[in-house]
Amino acid sequence: MNKLLLAGLCALVLAGCGDREAEQKAAAAAQAAKQEQEATKLAAEYEKARTAQNWNMARIHGTALLDQYPGTPAAAGIKASFEEIRQRAQAEQEQRRLAALWNYAQAQAGKGIQRSAMINSKDGVDVDGTGKKPVQLIFRDHPEWKRSAYLVLQSGDFRCSGGCTLKVKIDGVAKTYPGYRPNTDEAIAMFIRNENALWKALRKAKTFEIEFPVKAGGTRTAVYEVGGLDGNQMPGWD
Numbered sequence: 001m002n003k004l005l006l007a008g009l010c011a012l013v014l015a016g017c018g019d020r021e022a023e024q025k026a027a028a029a030a031q032a033a034k035q036e037q038e039a040t041k042l043a044a045e046y047e048k049a050r051t052a053q054n055w056n057m058a059r060i061h062g063t064a065l066l067d068q069y070p071g072t073p074a075a076a077g078i079k080a081s082f083e084e085i086r087q088r089a090q091a092e093q094e095q096r097r098l099a100a101l102w103n104y105a106q107a108q109a110g111k112g113i114q115r116s117a118m119i120n121s122k123d124g125v126d127v128d129g130t131g132k133k134p135v136q137l138i139f140r141d142h143p144e145w146k147r148s149a150y151l152v153l154q155s156g157d158f159r160c161s162g163g164c165t166l167k168v169k170i171d172g173v174a175k176t177y178p179g180y181r182p183n184t185d186e187a188i189a190m191f192i193r194n195e196n197a198l199w200k201a202l203r204k205a206k207t208f209e210i211e212f213p214v215k216a217g218g219t220r221t222a223v224y225e226v227g228g229l230d231g232n233q234m235p236g237w238d
Contacts, residue, residue: 039074059089098228112143128156149195
């Protein structure tokens with residue numbers, strides 16, 4: 001092959017290699033610039049949510065930024081604050097869960113309004129051998145019967161007709177409350193005396209345990225996650 005022709009072919013090959021290398025570098029630079037642009041947008045959304053104290057949205061944007069663009073300056077810029085945001089978002093989510101455990105009701109009762117706050121036990125309790133069922137804790141404000149706190153069973157019965165002492169734990173601290181079971185068959189309920197003190201204690205608590213005697217014999221214990229109790233739903237109780 002002619003030496004001049006061979007040299008020309010080599011030059012063309014080298015030029016082609018150089019062009020491909022330049023194209024690859026340009027493509028990589030363009031991709032890096034695009035990633036940095038997207039990362040910067042996410043960082044801006046993160047800071048916007050953080051400033052607004054929308055912890056869950058800030059967590060979402062921050063997680064996306066760190067997962068999708070971990071090596072960018074924008075990702076490095078949020079690392080110092082992200083752990084606190086994540087913890088705040090988890091706490092906010094947990095508070096929503098606790099709040100959803102409570103149910104509130106209002107109904108006309110005579111010349112006034114009856115208000116109630118109700119929560120089921122964390123786990124079912126077998127009180128009569130028929131299986132585990134929720135035990136409901138209710139705070140009620142009635143225009144005629146006034147304020148009360150009581151437990152309601154779905155089956156079985158309490159053993160507290162003449163009055164009894166109820167052992168409770170509020171955030172692990174042991175106390176006692178007097179209780180009594182009304183002489184009626186209209187509802188399987190047992191009242192807890194000192195309802196105002198109990199309400200105020202639970203407004204500051206996370207967990208509430210109560211041990212109560214049952215007609216089937218012995219005692220049972222119901223546990224409640226009470227940290228989401230909303231005082232605004234029962235005006236005047238706080």
